[in-house]
Amino acid sequence: MGWRAVMRRLAAGWAYFAAAVLVSLAAYLSGAQPAFAAILFALSMLAILLRAGDEAPAVSPEVAAVSDAKEKVEGTGLIVSGVLGAIDLPLFVLDRQGALQEQNRAAEKAFGALEAGLHISARFRSPSILDMVRETIATGEPNQIEHSERLPSERVYIVRIAPMRLGGGTEDLFLVSFKDISELRRIDRMRSDFVANASHELRTPLASLRGFIETMQGPARNDPKAQERFLGIMLDQANRMSRLVDDLLSLSRLELKAHIAPDQMVDLVPVIGHVRDSLAPLASELHVEIRLHVPEEKVEVLGDRDELVQVFENLIENACKYGQEGEVVDIYVRNPAGGSVEVSIVDHGPGIPAEHVPRLTERFYRVSVTDSRSKKGTGLGLAIVKHILTRHRARLVVKSEIDQGTEFTVRF
Numbered sequence: 001m002g003w004r005a006v007m008r009r010l011a012a013g014w015a016y017f018a019a020a021v022l023v024s025l026a027a028y029l030s031g032a033q034p035a036f037a038a039i040l041f042a043l044s045m046l047a048i049l050l051r052a053g054d055e056a057p058a059v060s061p062e063v064a065a066v067s068d069a070k071e072k073v074e075g076t077g078l079i080v081s082g083v084l085g086a087i088d089l090p091l092f093v094l095d096r097q098g099a100l101q102e103q104n105r106a107a108e109k110a111f112g113a114l115e116a117g118l119h120i121s122a123r124f125r126s127p128s129i130l131d132m133v134r135e136t137i138a139t140g141e142p143n144q145i146e147h148s149e150r151l152p153s154e155r156v157y158i159v160r161i162a163p164m165r166l167g168g169g170t171e172d173l174f175l176v177s178f179k180d181i182s183e184l185r186r187i188d189r190m191r192s193d194f195v196a197n198a199s200h201e202l203r204t205p206l207a208s209l210r211g212f213i214e215t216m217q218g219p220a221r222n223d224p225k226a227q228e229r230f231l232g233i234m235l236d237q238a239n240r241m242s243r244l245v246d247d248l249l250s251l252s253r254l255e256l257k258a259h260i261a262p263d264q265m266v267d268l269v270p271v272i273g274h275v276r277d278s279l280a281p282l283a284s285e286l287h288v289e290i291r292l293h294v295p296e297e298k299v300e301v302l303g304d305r306d307e308l309v310q311v312f313e314n315l316i317e318n319a320c321k322y323g324q325e326g327e328v329v330d331i332y333v334r335n336p337a338g339g340s341v342e343v344s345i346v347d348h349g350p351g352i353p354a355e356h357v358p359r360l361t362e363r364f365y366r367v368s369v370t371d372s373r374s375k376k377g378t379g380l381g382l383a384i385v386k387h388i389l390t391r392h393r394a395r396l397v398v399k400s401e402i403d404q405g406t407e408f409t410v411r412f
């Protein structure tokens with residue numbers, strides 16, 4: 001018997017309680033021992049509890065059921081509210097009419113606060129979501145769909161609804177969850193684009209090689225001059241495939257260790273000097289002067305020397321090839337007090353149209369396909385640069401104006 005039940009019995013038998021006190025007091029005053037009076041009081045109280053329990057007014061089953069249900073719902077509401085707040089997925093709790101009962105902080109952040117009691121259609125107008133909600137409320141079976149939000153930015157969600165069975169096994173509330181799969185969809189598109197682009201890039205030189213081989217085996221079998229010319233073209237195509245495969249392997253290696261930050265200190269001044277010297281023959285061939293603007297002291301950053309050499313070789317080589325009309329490529333190394341180390345590669349060529357700048361680091365993206373291929377580009381150079389800088393926790397900032405040149409800045 002709980003203490004509440006004991007109190008109810010005592011309250012119901014207050015007259016008996018008073019009688020027990022009087023009997024015990026009379027026994028004590030008449031000369032009885034205190035111990036005997038205490039025992040008499042205890043026996044009287046036991047009789048009172050039993051008697052009060054028998055005479056207490058019975059509670060109807062209907063009232064008891066309502067009370068139990070109320071306690072269960074109130075307790076469940078506290079539990080549901082606490083659980084929702086601990087989950088980082090956007091969650092909504094609906095009643096059988098589709099009206100909102102609860103939403104967690106993640107839902108407010110993703111979709112804005114929705115007033116309790118409003119129908120779910122006040123926020124989501126998608127027919128597929130509303131049909132799913134109606135179907136689950138009617139059948140009690142879980143359901144899910146894929147839903148896209150266009151504004152303020154494109155997002156893709158797996159929306160799932162399932163009943164929350166509370167007292168009595170009936171579906172009192174329904175939980176709607178939104179799982180963001182935008183990044184997965186973006187990666188899927190990138191993978192598809194990558195396979196398509198890689199296949200295309202390899203198909204062209206392979207087709208060229210096959211055509212020249214068949215020609216040399218047939219019409220040009222006895223033509224040494226044609227064979228010599230064809231062999232030169234075939235060598236160029238084989239080198240093109242070799243560069244493409246090397247770049248693809250570089251990307252794969254970088255992706256495997258993208259989460260491991262370098263832990264060695266590298267002085268950028270000799271690195272930039274080494275890259276300038278290695279590209280001097282190319283610059284001379286293109287009639288481009290590479291000018292260095294570096295401080296006298298060391299400029300050290302955490303990094304992998306070989307990977308940083310690859311970054312600056314890509315950027316400076318691109319500046320020489322695509323900005324050769326300006327005839328000069330300037331390289332600035334800056335180490336401001338209290339600021340970030342920066343290396344800027346500036347050409348004075350034709351510049352890049354603004355609509356192309358955000359996509360420069362995408363794999364196989366080219367501003368001009370013909371120009372890129374004529375300069376033996378694979379379309380992967382800046383993608384490799386981006387992956388290396390991501391591992392180095394650095395950023396690539398691109399500024400360009402038509403006829404004013406282009407500036408690539410690596411900020412550590």
